[in-house]
Amino acid sequence: MTIKIYGPAASRAARALWIVHELDIPFEHIAKEMKDLKTPDYLKINPNGKVPALVDGDFKLFESMAINLYLAARFNKNGFLPASLEDQALCNQWSFWGMTEVEKPLLTILIDMFMTAPDKRKPEAVAEAQKALPKPLAVLNGALEGRDYLLGSTFTVADLNLASIMSWAKPIKVDFSQVPNVSAWLDRCLSRPSYKAARGAK
Ligand SMILES: N[C@@H](CCC(=O)N[C@@H](CS)C(=O)NCC(=O)O)C(=O)O
Incomplete structure (x- = not known):
């Protein structure tokens, strides 16, 4: 079915x-x-x-x-979901990390920028969200040092899940100048034909 x-x-x-x-x-x-x-x-x-x-x-x-x-x-x-228990746990780790460490600040900024009337915007909440981002982004940058993807050389569900959250960083123009590994990894993930196909849906 x-x-x-x-x-x-x-x-x-x-x-x-x-x-x-x-x-x-x-x-x-x-x-x-x-x-x-x-x-x-x-x-x-x-x-x-x-x-x-x-x-x-x-x-x-x-x-x-x-x-x-x-x-x-x-x-x-x-190997999109890797075989070993440890690697599967890492896929869970990055998926949960994305939801708990970066989703909220990214969404706060996105909503304020694109879905909130100018007179209803909350600059303090946006400033707070901006302040929350550098620390997790530095962690992610470190994890990507010397590797193309989160678990090594293969694109896995860990990358797809986290990049699907991190994609919000693009429209809100997060400054990636201090985290070049994150910037290159995100571009790598978002350039996949599957991402483009999904974006073409209703
Ligand atoms: N943690 C949930 C969040 C789901 C969620 O909040 N979805 C939004 C759309 S992106 C929604 O359905 N909002 C409608 C509402 O809250 O009434 C998930 O990741 O699936």
Whole structure:
């Protein structure tokens, strides 16, 4: 049965859309409008009333990183989900790290810049978010020293998950001058045809 991915491309559903293109997974995309996320039918799929959500036969799943780690395991090929327990743990590590260390500040700035009326903007919150970024970015820069991807020379689910979060750094023009490894890695990840294909979705 074809898996279903719920959520517009201009949302965190972009992360799931990227992985299905990366792994050539047959899928049905149910874009859903934000206003339709609290209907009883959709709440049966994701009781949080948020996107993305995934349906695979009788199985339902929410949380973008959990969806991608599931898809990587279920449709794995060419070491996209690495074989060893340690390397799989590293994929979890970078996925959780992205959500807890960089997603919030990046999103705070993105929302303020592009989705907030000028009179409602919060420069203090943006300044706080800007201040929170250099430390994790330095950690990521160190982890990428001497390697193309987070786990070495192969693009894995760790890179896709983290780069899907870090992609928000582009429109908000995060200063990467002190973290050149991060800059080169992000460009490498976002230049994949699968990323471009996912961005072309509704
Ligand atoms: N931690 C969740 C966050 C999901 C989330 O907040 N999605 C947003 C769209 S990017 C949403 O559905 N917002 C609608 C709402 O909060 O009502 C994940 O990564 O899947």
